[in-house]
Amino acid sequence: MDNLIELSKKMPKTELHLHIEGTFEPEQMFAIAQRNNVKLKYSTVDALKAAYQFTNLQDFLDLYYQGMSVLLHEADFYDLTMAYLEKVNSENVVHVEIFFDPQGHLSRGVSFDVQIRGIYNALQDAEKKWGMTSKLIMSFLRHLSEESAFDTLEQAKPYLSWIDGVGLDSSEVGHPPEKFLRVFEACKKLGLKVTAHAGEEGPPEYVWQAIDQIGVDRIDHGNRALEDDKLIDTIKERNLTLTVCPLSNLKLCVVNDMKDHPIRSMLKLGLNATVNSDDPAYFGGYMNDNYTSLINDTGISKEELFQLAKNGITGSWMEEHHKEQHLKQLNSLFA
Ligand code: HPA
Ligand SMILES: [Zn+2]
Numbered sequence: 001m002d003n004l005i006e007l008s009k010k011m012p013k014t015e016l017h018l019h020i021e022g023t024f025e026p027e028q029m030f031a032i033a034q035r036n037n038v039k040l041k042y043s044t045v046d047a048l049k050a051a052y053q054f055t056n057l058q059d060f061l062d063l064y065y066q067g068m069s070v071l072l073h074e075a076d077f078y079d080l081t082m083a084y085l086e087k088v089n090s091e092n093v094v095h096v097e098i099f100f101d102p103q104g105h106l107s108r109g110v111s112f113d114v115q116i117r118g119i120y121n122a123l124q125d126a127e128k129k130w131g132m133t134s135k136l137i138m139s140f141l142r143h144l145s146e147e148s149a150f151d152t153l154e155q156a157k158p159y160l161s162w163i164d165g166v167g168l169d170s171s172e173v174g175h176p177p178e179k180f181l182r183v184f185e186a187c188k189k190l191g192l193k194v195t196a197h198a199g200e201e202g203p204p205e206y207v208w209q210a211i212d213q214i215g216v217d218r219i220d221h222g223n224r225a226l227e228d229d230k231l232i233d234t235i236k237e238r239n240l241t242l243t244v245c246p247l248s249n250l251k252l253c254v255v256n257d258m259k260d261h262p263i264r265s266m267l268k269l270g271l272n273a274t275v276n277s278d279d280p281a282y283f284g285g286y287m288n289d290n291y292t293s294l295i296n297d298t299g300i301s302k303e304e305l306f307q308l309a310k311n312g313i314t315g316s317w318m319e320e321h322h323k324e325q326h327l328k329q330l331n332s333l334f335a
Contacts, residue, residue, distance in 0.1 A: 001295060008291035008305055011333055012326045014095040014312040015088060015276055015287055017220050017243035019139070019169065020077075020119060021068040021101055022279025023084035032079070033070040041066060052282055057201050057252050058171055060282060068104055077118025084280075085126040091288045094326055095318050097135040098123075099167050102152050103144055112155040120162045135317050137195065139167035140183065142175035149183040153190075164317060165193030167220065168210075172202040177209040184214045193217045193317055195243075199224035200254060204231050211238065218243060218315065222271075223254055226262055232269055241272040241315030246294055247285045248278035258297035267304055274312040306334045 026045040033040050042048040054060040071077060081098075088096065098119075105115050116136075123134040138156055140149040156163060166187045168180060177184075177196050184194055198210040200221035207225045210216045211234060222242040225231045235242070244263050249255045255262070266273040275294065280286045285293065291308075294300050300308075313326045 004295045004300075004302060004305055005292050007302070007333070008295060008309075009288050010092060011305075011309050012094045012313070012329050013092055013287050013291075013309060014097070014274070014316045014318075014326075015093050016097045016218070016241070016274055016312060016316055017099075017245055017276035017278055018084075018096060019064075019099045019101065019279050020081055020084065021071075021104065022064060022283075023087075023281050024067050024071075024080060025083070025281045028080065028083055029067055029070060032076050036070055036072050036076070038070045038072070040070065052251075052284075054252055060252055060279070061170060064279065064282065065104060068101070069108060071105065072110060072114075074114045074118040074121075077115055078122050079118075081119045081122035082125065085122060085132065087286055089126065089130050089132055091286060093132070093287055095133045095313075095316055095322065096123075097137060097164075097317060099137045099139040099169065101139050101141060101169065102156070103141045103148060106152065106155070112152075112159070116156075116159050116162060120159075133318055133322055135164035135193075136162060137165040137167045137193075138163050139169045140180060141170040142168050142179065142197075143171045146180050146183050149180055150186070153183060153186060160190060160192075163192065165195060165217070167194075168196040168198075169220075172197060172200055172206065176202070176206050177214050181213055188215070195220055197221055200249075200252075204228040207231055207235075211235070211240070216240070217317075221245065221249075221254075223249065223262060226265065226269075232271065236270055239272065241274060241311060242266065243276045243315075244273045245276045245278035245283075246290050247280075247283045250293075251283040258293055261294065261298055263294065263308075264298055264300055264304060267307055272311045272315050273308065274315055275308050302334070306330070 026048045126132040195218040196210040197220040199207040
């Protein structure tokens, strides 16, 4: 087991499901709140950390939106993003595809320009410093209207060369993918890739909609797809990648125990499951912690570990020559 943990730390990894606002560590949140003269609801870092007990997705989202409310200036977005990139660079993450939630900031009067400039410059600097590649995914908040998503897309238009794809996140149940059918069509016409959170808490029907109606390139989470055999076959036929988030699933009670996590079943069914951290500052771990937890509690084998890392490379949106380079390195490490 220790050998597998060592191997998981050394292997080249990708992160395909990561909300940059979910990397906001309490210490940094307090520091930025102070420099911006913003008052937080919690008086100490420990009091805030003690509140990180969630029974479902909404419990978490309430704190997540509160946390991000201290982000005001371009430097705040830069510092947040750079802290995350430094952390995962030290964990041999070679490529990241990160979500940001523009509506969570626009609603507070923070311009699209301020947000994206801070995030994008940090991503660029990480590539210059460490050769870490990245893609940026603008995510629509599904509890808001399609009209609001269209308005966000309009604001994104001057920055489309910095944006690679669009996603769909926030409160899933009651907000099915089909609510955003027209806005995703518009995004696709602009050449953007499309992904959507589906089947985290929502039923298999939402995963069907993401595939059949929206025509997603990838599925974020997808846990509840396992309830429907025909859906499993369809995901396989379309060769869609699932961005699975083990520690997130545990913290948000999508699974009751890591021992019951379905990721090995997904692999056995032939699904392209990957390992991701979602909102690591809130869920108790970054990329390596997610792998360590799977190794300790689900008994994954060396072959399964290899497959998960490989799926992360092949399911990413990185350039083909980068995929080849990382796959070569992965193969030699596992040889
Ligand atoms: O795991 C998540 N699910 C839905 N919305 C989110 N926004 C941040 N993280 C999440
Ligand atoms: Zn997510």
